[in-house]
Amino acid sequence: MKLNRLELDFFRNYSHVEATFHPRVNLIYGDNAQGKTNLLEAIAYLSSARSHRARYDRELIMLNEPQGYIKGEVDSRERTFILEAKLNRGKTRQLWSNGLRLKTAGELAGILTTVLFCPEDLYLIREGASARRRFLDGAICQLRPRYAQALAEYNRLYEHKTRILRDWQENPSLLDTLDDFNLRMAQFGARIIHYRAHFVRRLGEQAPAIHADFSGGREQLGLRYETVSTVQDPLGSVQDIFESLLKHQESHRRAELDSRQCLSGPHKDDLVVELDGQSAKQFGSQGQTRTAALSLKLAQREIFQQETGEWPVLLLDDVLSELDGKRQSFVLNRIQGGQVFITCCEPEKLDGLERGKSFQIQGGTILSQRSV
Known part of the structure; x- marks a missing residue:
């Protein structure tokens, strides 16, 4: 390519x-x-x-x-x-x-x-969860057209639901549409979690070996996908994830109305990076977190090559x-x-x-x- x-x-x-x-x-x-x-x-x-x-x-x-x-x-x-x-x-x-x-x-x-690596990516591990979600989303969108479509629709629904939660006290009739938005967000959210979890699994097969090579075998890199608490198995079926998201939405309904914020869904997910079993974000040195970020990007490149048969x-x-x-x-x-x-x-x-x-x-x- x-x-x-x-x-x-x-x-x-x-x-x-x-x-x-x-x-x-x-x-x-x-x-x-x-x-x-x-x-x-x-x-x-x-x-x-x-x-x-x-x-x-x-x-x-x-x-x-x-x-x-x-x-x-x-x-x-x-x-x-x-x-x-x-x-x-x-x-x-x-x-x-x-x-x-x-x-x-x-x-x-x-x-x-394409695999883009810029100076900001060296801080990928130390930044908030949104940076790591962007990393996952950018990678998966290039490989899976259905993921890109699901993500775009989820983001559109999220913006609508956010406006409902923000304005419902001034306009209570907005709540009439809330259940429909919750249902559709759970449908598209389940697909997003499914794709992300499987991509993180692929990263987990590639990145640790790269990191071990870089660190001379002195450190062990671990990756874990963290999503809403009711989803017991992110690698499971989309239907099971969908049902789990509905349960999570229901348990957070009152909190969302009170806070006027959307608290339930994959827009809060994270890619947890660990070094020797400890959080790289909390305990890793600057050099260690940079090496971990390099390993993630190079692993992304390996996955793209395996998927397409061509180097990105x-x-x-x-x-x-x-x-x-x-x-x-x-x-x-x-x-x-x-x-x-x-x-x-x-x-x-x-x-x-x-x-x-x-x-x-x-x-x-x-x-x-x-x-x-």
Whole structure:
């Protein structure tokens, strides 16, 4: 799997740019705030129609422009795909694959899979549960179209239910619709828990070995999926999870009405990371938690390769500069095979990197493209 070509119009600070890429290593360098991360963000957007930095698509469009555009040529599954995304300020985005309009972002699943690793991910273990949910959601959405659809619908229902709980005392008639929203949230929530639990199981098969290799066998990494208390077996059937969610909703009904908050559902789930049986978030050192985060990301890459038979496109956004020499070497040794994009400010620090192509970025413009 590889991205051959990318074209941008009015995306972030790029008014227009076209670039062709090397099938292995692509080094993107330049000073800070010139557009290096924006380039990787555009690539990642083509894989899932989501940005890791923006909540709304309008944030991706160049200031004072009505639209932004991303187009990529991708070799995947022994075919060539032309993926396009038109971002509209104030309107719904439009997605195409080989000229066919896509109804949902989930239809992008499996065409271009990417693993993005940025400096913020090094704090994945120490952050709140929402960061780890985003990690799980971003990974699963690229592999499972039904998961992406279920997640989008659950989030829509969650927003509606939140408004009901917030306003019901001023408008009691809103409670007439609460049971229907609870039922549908339990239906979609059960699918979300099912997919997340099985993906965490796959992570648990890959990440501990990577972490053990990195730590020289001195530490044992453990992963556990934590969801609502009534779900005894997250790996069980969707029907069993659904029934358990209904029980949890009923037991929390009064508390939700009193607090005016949605307290029941997978929007509170967490991926618990442990080192030698203890919470990595509470007891792990900075070095240990960084190593654990690296292991999760590299495990994600392994799972994608197993699922699709092809290495995903790896996007390393200035992450190597945040690592010590040992961790840099470990990451570089682990990314043999597949296409890689690496951003940095000082390319000479990566002189030992495999040969490929380099791109100098300045002010939303590619000043040079050359083989290295």
